[in-house]
Amino acid sequence: MSGNESKKLQEIEKLQKRVISGSLSRREFMRAAAVMGLAAAAPALYAKAAHAKPKKGGHYRVGLPAANTGDNMDTATNSDNFMITMAQGSVRNCVTEVDANGKAIPELAESLEPSADAATWTVKVRKGVVFHSGKTLDADDIIASIEHHRGEGSKSAAKSVAESMGEIKKDDANTIIFKLKSGNADFPFLLSDYHITIGAADKSGKVDWMAGDGTGPYSIKTFEPGVRAHLVRNPNYFKADEGNFDEATLLALNDANARMNAMSTGQVDAIARCDLKTAKLLGKKPGVEVLETEGTKHYTYPMDVRQKPFNDNNVRMALKLGMDRKVFIDTVLRGYGALGNDHPIGASQNYHASDLPQRKYDPDKAKWHLKQAGMSSLDVEMSASDAAFAGAVDATQLYAESLKPAGINLTVKRVSDDGYWSNVWMKVPWSASYWSGRPTADWMFTIGWKAGGNWTETFWDHKRFEELLVKGRAELDEAKRSAIYKEMQSICRDEGGSVIPCFVKSVDAASDKLGRPAKLAGNFELDGCRSVARWWFL
Amino acid sequence: MNNTLPIIILKRLTMGLFILFGVSILITVGVEALAGDVCSAVLGQAASPETVAACQAQLGLNQPVYVRYLDWLFNVVQGDFGTSLANKREVSELLSKRMGNTFYLATAAAIFAVPLGIFLGVVAALYRNSALDHAISSSTLAAISSPEFFVGYILMAIFAVSNNWFPAISDVESAAGFWSRLYVSALPIMTLTLVTVAHMMRMTRASIVNLLASPYIEMAKLKGMKPSRIIIKHALPNAWAPIIQVVVLNLGYMVVGCVVIEVVFVYPGLGALTVESVMLRDLPIVQGTAMVFATVYVVLFLVADILSMLANPRLRYRK
Numbered sequence: 001m002s003g004n005e006s007k008k009l010q011e012i013e014k015l016q017k018r019v020i021s022g023s024l025s026r027r028e029f030m031r032a033a034a035v036m037g038l039a040a041a042a043p044a045l046y047a048k049a050a051h052a053k054p055k056k057g058g059h060y061r062v063g064l065p066a067a068n069t070g071d072n073m074d075t076a077t078n079s080d081n082f083m084i085t086m087a088q089g090s091v092r093n094c095v096t097e098v099d100a101n102g103k104a105i106p107e108l109a110e111s112l113e114p115s116a117d118a119a120t121w122t123v124k125v126r127k128g129v130v131f132h133s134g135k136t137l138d139a140d141d142i143i144a145s146i147e148h149h150r151g152e153g154s155k156s157a158a159k160s161v162a163e164s165m166g167e168i169k170k171d172d173a174n175t176i177i178f179k180l181k182s183g184n185a186d187f188p189f190l191l192s193d194y195h196i197t198i199g200a201a202d203k204s205g206k207v208d209w210m211a212g213d214g215t216g217p218y219s220i221k222t223f224e225p226g227v228r229a230h231l232v233r234n235p236n237y238f239k240a241d242e243g244n245f246d247e248a249t250l251l252a253l254n255d256a257n258a259r260m261n262a263m264s265t266g267q268v269d270a271i272a273r274c275d276l277k278t279a280k281l282l283g284k285k286p287g288v289e290v291l292e293t294e295g296t297k298h299y300t301y302p303m304d305v306r307q308k309p310f311n312d313n314n315v316r317m318a319l320k321l322g323m324d325r326k327v328f329i330d331t332v333l334r335g336y337g338a339l340g341n342d343h344p345i346g347a348s349q350n351y352h353a354s355d356l357p358q359r360k361y362d363p364d365k366a367k368w369h370l371k372q373a374g375m376s377s378l379d380v381e382m383s384a385s386d387a388a389f390a391g392a393v394d395a396t397q398l399y400a401e402s403l404k405p406a407g408i409n410l411t412v413k414r415v416s417d418d419g420y421w422s423n424v425w426m427k428v429p430w431s432a433s434y435w436s437g438r439p440t441a442d443w444m445f446t447i448g449w450k451a452g453g454n455w456t457e458t459f460w461d462h463k464r465f466e467e468l469l470v471k472g473r474a475e476l477d478e479a480k481r482s483a484i485y486k487e488m489q490s491i492c493r494d495e496g497g498s499v500i501p502c503f504v505k506s507v508d509a510a511s512d513k514l515g516r517p518a519k520l521a522g523n524f525e526l527d528g529c530r531s532v533a534r535w536w537f538l
Numbered sequence: 539m540n541n542t543l544p545i546i547i548l549k550r551l552t553m554g555l556f557i558l559f560g561v562s563i564l565i566t567v568g569v570e571a572l573a574g575d576v577c578s579a580v581l582g583q584a585a586s587p588e589t590v591a592a593c594q595a596q597l598g599l600n601q602p603v604y605v606r607y608l609d610w611l612f613n614v615v616q617g618d619f620g621t622s623l624a625n626k627r628e629v630s631e632l633l634s635k636r637m638g639n640t641f642y643l644a645t646a647a648a649i650f651a652v653p654l655g656i657f658l659g660v661v662a663a664l665y666r667n668s669a670l671d672h673a674i675s676s677s678t679l680a681a682i683s684s685p686e687f688f689v690g691y692i693l694m695a696i697f698a699v700s701n702n703w704f705p706a707i708s709d710v711e712s713a714a715g716f717w718s719r720l721y722v723s724a725l726p727i728m729t730l731t732l733v734t735v736a737h738m739m740r741m742t743r744a745s746i747v748n749l750l751a752s753p754y755i756e757m758a759k760l761k762g763m764k765p766s767r768i769i770i771k772h773a774l775p776n777a778w779a780p781i782i783q784v785v786v787l788n789l790g791y792m793v794v795g796c797v798v799i800e801v802v803f804v805y806p807g808l809g810a811l812t813v814e815s816v817m818l819r820d821l822p823i824v825q826g827t828a829m830v831f832a833t834v835y836v837v838l839f840l841v842a843d844i845l846s847m848l849a850n851p852r853l854r855y856r857k
Contacts, residue, residue: 063707069632069814069823070580070624077580155577155593157584210626224635225625226814227806228711251709251804257691258804261706265698268707418817419573421583433583454586 008036012045016518054515058537060245062526063259063271067252069226074209075197076149076156081272084529086229086250088194091132092214095123095142095191095198098439098528100519102350104188108137108198108215112191118183118474123191125174129238131200132219139170144201148209158195160447160454165190183474185481186440194529217243217533227252231532244536263288263509270510270535272526276334276390279507290509294348295522296437296444297504298340299389301382301399302457304429305497309380313495314373319380320359320499321366324402328501332395336507340500343492344435344444347503348522351441351485356493366406377407380430384412387420388432389504396432399501426457433457434504439523441485442473449492458497465491513538543847547840554836561832562614562825566607569821575599576623576819597623610825619829620822622815629826632811637830639710640807643723644792647730651792652785655735659742659781664769666747675743678736690729690802697725708805726803730796734788741784745777778849786842794831 015032026046033042066080075087088094097107106112110124129137148154149162156162165187167179180187190196198215199207212220217239218231229250237243251268253259256275262268264285274282274290283290303310303319310316320342329337338347341359345352370378384396393414400410415424425431438444447453450469451461465488472484492498506525510516515538521528527535577593578585594600613620619629658678662671681689698706704724713719720727746769749755758768797809808827815823 068624068818069811070576070622070818070820072625074625079580079582079584153592153596155581155589155596157581157589159586159589222711224711224806225627226811228709249712251707253707253804255801255804258707258802261694261699262804265702265706267705267709416573419578422574422578422585425583455583 008038011036012038013518016045054241054244054536055538056244056246056536058245060248060270060514060532060535060537061251061268062248062531063251063253063262063268064526065254065256065259065273067226067254071225072210073212073220073223075195076154076158076209078195079157081525081529082250082252084194084524085272085526085532086223086231087214088197089216089529090218090231090248090250090532091212091216091220092197092199093216094193094196096188098189098192098521098523100517100521100528102348102439102522104186104192104439106188107192108142109191112188114185114187114476116476118185118187118476119180121178121180121187122171123176123178125176126238127174129215130236131213131215132234133200133213135200135213137198137200137215138173139176140173140205141201141207142176142198143168143170144205144207145198146196147205148207149196156195158193161190161193162196182470184442185474185476186442189438189440189443192439218248221247242533245532248532250532266511269514270508270526270531272506272508272529274507274509276336276507279334279336279509282509287512288509289512290507291520291526292336293506293508293520293522293525293527294338294346294503295506295524296346296349296435296439297506298344298346298435298437298500299392299395299502299504300344300433300435300457301396301499301501302426302431302433303497303499304426304459306459307429309373309375309378310429310497312373314369315375315378316497317494318366318369318373318378318406318408319403321362321369322403322406322408323399323499323501324361325359325501326361327402328395328398331398332391333502333504336505337502338505340502341489341493342496342498342500343489344437344448344498344500345441345485345489346437349437349439349441351482353486353489356486356490359493361402363402363405366403366408370407377409379409379411381411381413382430382432383415383424383428384432385415385417385420385424387417388425389434392432426455426459436524441488442469445469445488446473449496460497462491462495510535543844546847547844550836550840550843554833554840557836558829558832561828562611563607565825565828566603566610566821569816569819569824570603572816572819574819576821579818580624599623606821610822614825614829619826622823623820624818629822632823633808633826633830636806636808636811636827639805640793640796640809642710642719643726643730643796643805643807644789646720646723646727647734647792648789650727651731651734651788652738654731655738655785655788656742656781658735659739660746660769660774662739662743663746663750663773664766666743671743674739678739681732682734682736686729686733686796686798687802689732690725690799693725693728693732694802697728706803708803710806723803723805726796726799726805729799729802730792734792737788738781738784742777742781745780746773749773749776775849779846782842782845782849786838790835790838793834 015029029046030042064082064085067082071083073087078087093108095109096104099105108126110126113122125139146162149156149158165178166181169177171177199209200213201207217234217237219234221230221232223229231248233243233246253262259271260275260278260282263271264282279290282288305311325339339358382396384392386392396412400412403410425433448455451466468484468488472481475481508526515536577590621628658674662674665671694706697704705722708723708726710722713722758772797813800807800810812827
């Protein structure tokens with residue numbers, strides 16, 4: 001696409017958005033499009049936008065993966081699509097939300113104001129928000145909901161995030177002051193974590209999570225964990241353009257074939273996470289659209305850099321150069337992916353270093369690096385299981401093939417899916433892994449790359465990287481921040497311990513009877529797990 | 539006979555209790571032997587040492603296994619199956635819901651499969667070695683030889699995808715009333731019927747054919763009786779014992795063995811619950827389902843033996 005054309009497209013999108021919001025008439029839209037030389041396409045473009053105006057009504061049925069009989073409404077241990085869609089995306093809200101452009105905007109907050117060093121944040125609670133039970137939201141609910149994840153005895157997956165929020169103080173019924181341990185310009189993003197949903201606090205300052213109360217666009221009618229959930233619209237929801245369906249059924253369809261069948265027979269209106277092998281065929285069915293969204297999810301091959309031979313950066317470079325990324329994406333992801341550059345920040349994200357040269361498959365250079373490390377050939381072993389990501393074992397075999405010309409002999413050790421994360425990952429020197437990604441560079445680097453972190457899967461400790469991490473976090477100047485994150489990506493790329501071949505697109509499917517926003521969120525599948533809240537029937 | 543049958547039943551039920559006790563120990567040992575526990579399974583990739591430790595302390599998992607087992611046993615004897623470790627749901631409530639679904643599927647399949655299997659077996663015996671016999675044998679054997687998921691997907695392709703007659707996904711929770719429930723579970727019922735018919739049909743045919751060489755059948759033939767009457771009046775009553783055993787074995791399979799079918803059609807039954815709970819290491823649920831499965835087998839085989847005895851007086855009086 002030429003620069004001119006993409007600019008035009010952006011213009012049109014802007015105009016369409018104004019049609020959606022009702023601030024532009026049909027005649028005005030046509031005239032504007034004609035000026036841009038798009039008179040012929042204008043009626044269709046207008047129709048698309050005009051249809052996009054949310055309408056209320058209907059019963060939305062959606063097939064979702066990753067449900068479990070152990071699921072529950074205590075979001076501290078929620079981890080995947082079904083429960084994120086249900087808890088964060090339908091029944092509850094967070095203090096902030098990530099919009100389709102990857103920006104954190106207030107949700108249950110009215111505003112979030114930082115101090116000059118970004119270490120103290122004043123959060124104003126949105127007024128007039130009521131829970132399904134009738135209770136009015138105030139600062140106590142938010143504080144109790146965050147405290148649930150912190151302190152001794154917390155089993156929350158968001159424990160480290162909640163602990164980084166430092167001292168939380170109620171100023172008045174609608175104002176909360178956060179005194180962070182150190183400045184963090186990305187603080188609003190932390191409050192959008194899907195674990196940290198807001199529940200109603202009782203008199204003792206505790207939240208009854210299992211009761212399933214929330215402020216979200218839907219309330220729970222029935223919930224059979226691992227099977228289905230039946231939701232009905234919350235008539236008092238505070239966002240006028242969300243919560244459009246009268247009712248919604250979330251069906252637990254863990255098996256990819258079952259999801260594809262349910263979608264192609266019309267038993268559901270949308271599914272998350274298509275089977276990549278048959279997604280193209282599904283898209284050919286009349287009435288079904290396959291949606292691709294670029295996101296933050298990426299596959300990694302983390303090496304334990306404390307151990308031989310991975311402690312030598314030349315070996316790490318050789319293994320990075322020996323990965324044929326293009327073939328990897330074409331076969332493992334069936335083309336639904338973007339090239340990875342051995343750092344964890346995707347092209348769709350803020351601060352992505354687009355000017356960093358793309359690493360290419362180069363077995364000769366890999367060989368050269370091996371020689372620098374004083375080796376003529378190398379034998380390594382990697383443990384892989386499909387628990388790491390779908391097709392991980394085959395993908396690793398493929399990787400082994402592409403390493404051969406470089407004189408590297410990779411043996412793939414197939415291990416059990418069961419208990420992979422507790423017994424294999426970060427226990428053996430080299431394994432396969434994945435990250436669903438985080439909305440900000442700082443968060444991703446902190447949780448997955450910071451020295452000594454629980455999930456720093458490479459056990460990496462890089463002096464300059466650590467310095468930059470602290471500096472970047474408190475920096476409120478965009479240009480300076482951008483430069484810092486670019487340097488960090490470059491360090492990860494050239495010295496880090498992880499081979500990152502690709503970023504994975506979300507591939508979902510939806511009926512063409514559904515209306516949806518012009519741009520879908522990429523933070524999770526199916527519009528950031530918010531299709532139930534944001535979509536509508538045409 | 540009035541004296542012996544109740545005693546036999548009592549003996550068998552007592553033995554059944556010992557079997558249940560043994561099963562519960564095996565299950566505990568088995569789940570303990572698996573890597574990880576419910577805390578690391580629930581937290582998955584996001585687990586950190588502190589959160590796992592906190593979770594274990596809350597659930598009492600830091601106690602030795604025999605203490606937890608005795609606790610469980612003590613409660614079960616009083617009728618309390620405990621709560622799920624993962625989400626605190628009452629195991630008995632969860633089990634009764636899933637049991638309802640599984641027993642519905644098994645009963646519906648049995649209503650079709652048992653008469654069909656016996657009927658086809660009788661027909662095959664009647665016209666043995668004819669084209670009809672070969673057709674029945676080869677088609678039912680083909681169905682039983684194909685993996686269940688394959689049979690399921692073929693049926694789905696024909697009846698749900700090509701022709702939109704039945705739903706591909708058995709969303710039984712949404713179905714209200716008998717007929718709509720039958721409609722949404724039509725495909726799993728058909729699959730289960732297809733994969734069990736062959737066994738019963740073959741056994742019926744074999745045990746009848748076995749008897750056809752006996753002198754009393756010869757006698758009946760010489761009297762000029764019709765072949766169909768010979769088989770139904772004379773051969774079948776003596777063939778019941780092995781047929782009943784096979785039928786019961788298949789009934790047990792319908793309850794216990796349909797995990798794969800449940801996955802294909804997303805049918806919320808006991809099998810899927812067991813597999814998921816094992817993956818989660820949710821011991822109370824695994825124990826609960828194992829107790830149900832073991833009880834089903836104990837009861838079914840007891841019934842089979844009683845029926846065999848009623849059908850065959852010789853079995854009632856052992857020397």
